[in-house]
Amino acid sequence: xxxxxxxxxxxxxxxxxxxxxxxxxxxxxxxxxxxxxxxxxxxxxxxxxxxxxxxxxxxxxxxxxxxxxxxxxxxxxxxxxxxxxxxxxxxxxxxxxxxxxxxxxxxxxxxxxxxxxxxxxxxxxxxxxxxxxxxxxxxxxxxxxxxxxxxxxxxxxxxxxxxxxxxxxxxxxxxxxxxxxxxxxxxxxxxxxxxxxxxxxxxxxxxxxxxxxxxxxxxxxxxxxxxxxxxxxxxxxxxxxxxxxxxxxxxxxxxxxxxxxxxxxxxxxxxxxxxxxxxxxxxxxxxxxxxxxxxxxxxxxxxxxx
Numbered sequence: 240x241x242x243x244x245x246x247x248x249x250x251x252x253x254x255x256x257x258x259x260x261x262x263x264x265x266x267x268x269x270x271x272x273x274x275x276x277x278x279x280x281x282x283x284x285x286x287x288x289x290x291x292x293x294x295x296x297x298x299x300x301x302x303x304x305x306x307x308x309x310x311x312x313x314x315x316x317x318x319x320x321x322x323x324x325x326x327x328x329x330x331x332x333x334x335x336x337x338x339x340x341x342x343x344x345x346x347x348x349x350x351x352x353x354x355x356x357x358x359x360x361x362x363x364x365x366x367x368x369x370x371x372x373x374x375x376x377x378x379x380x381x382x383x384x385x386x387x388x389x390x391x392x393x394x395x396x397x398x399x400x401x402x403x404x405x406x407x408x409x410x411x412x413x414x415x416x417x418x419x420x421x422x423x424x425x426x427x428x429x430x431x432x433x434x435x436x437x438x439x440x441x442x443x444x445x446x447x448x449x450x451x452x453x454x455x456x457x458x459x460x461x462x463x464x465x466x467x468x469x470x471x472x473x474x475x476x477x478x479x480x481x482x483x484x485x486x487x488x489x490x491x492x493x494x495x496x497x498x499x500x501x502x503x504x505x506x507x508x509x510x511x512x513x514x515x516x517x518x519x520x521x522x523x524x525x526x527x528x529x530x531x532x533x534x535x536x537x538x539x540x541x542x543x544x545x
Contacts, residue, residue: 242347245340247366249348254378255371257352264353265385268461272468275341276476282337283473284480290424291481296323342465349461353383353391385464394460409463410455416470417448423477 256267307314395405
């Protein structure tokens with residue numbers, strides 16, 4: 240059931256894009272990743288909106304928690320009044336939960352679409368839709384190389400003067416792009432540093448990049464391309480949807496390297512107001528009452544004598 244619902248559709252989509260894009264498996268994987276991100280846009284936009292709302296409510300939440308520390312029922316009522324809804328926070332995790340089965344499905348479809356053993360070849364034969372690819376042999380062999388990388392193997396560059404330990408180029412980019420995306424989606428919290436939500440944010444900032452970096456080290460490099468493309472698409476999407484919330488700064492790294500980094504410390508410049516001269520509060524003359532209108536002069540008729 241899992242293969243029929245997740246793996247086979249992704250495999251056929253990859254192979255179809257592979258044929259359309261000039262037999263470039265990397266380009267097919269990038270386009271598929273962008274398409275997946277586009278389909279998840281409504282959910283991710285909702286998640287980002289919920290996170291921003293909760294961040295803006297943090298000072299008020301803290302004030303209510305301190306004021307009604309020993310009255311949990313009253314505290315709950317006051318939190319609901321300001322719009323704090325724990326169920327909405329749980330709903331904001333939905334895009335993250337959905338991405339895990341997609342992640343597993345994409346990884347399996349990469350291995351399925353690029354067979355390297357007779358057993359994998361049989362799996363691909365049974366997974367390809369015959370109405371979409373009537374001539375199965377025309378798909379083979381699938382080009383699984385990108386420059387030096389075999390997309391079915393973990394990425395390593397072995398230098399001639401240091402052949403023992405390979406340099407994982409793609410996993411490094413996976414960690415960096417995941418870190419930037421996590422920083423963007425986790426603005427500085429105004430809550431106490433010992434608060435549970437603040438501690439969870441710091442934990443996510445550390446564990447998520449390391450976890451995805453570990454996956455990139457251990458699994459096929461095609462998965463690293465999926466991670467990097469998905470992260471870059473997420474960064475661009477968040478920067479566009481929340482372009483008024485932050486400005487780009489720089490993160491300095493050892494060796495004189497600097498990376499684009501979300502800077503929440505500087506606020507967007509305020510729009511200049513038009514020069515409008517306010518009306519005077521008191522009329523000239525010092526009196527608080529408006530000046531009396533002059534009475535019209537009566538015209539003298541012929542009957543008025545001298």
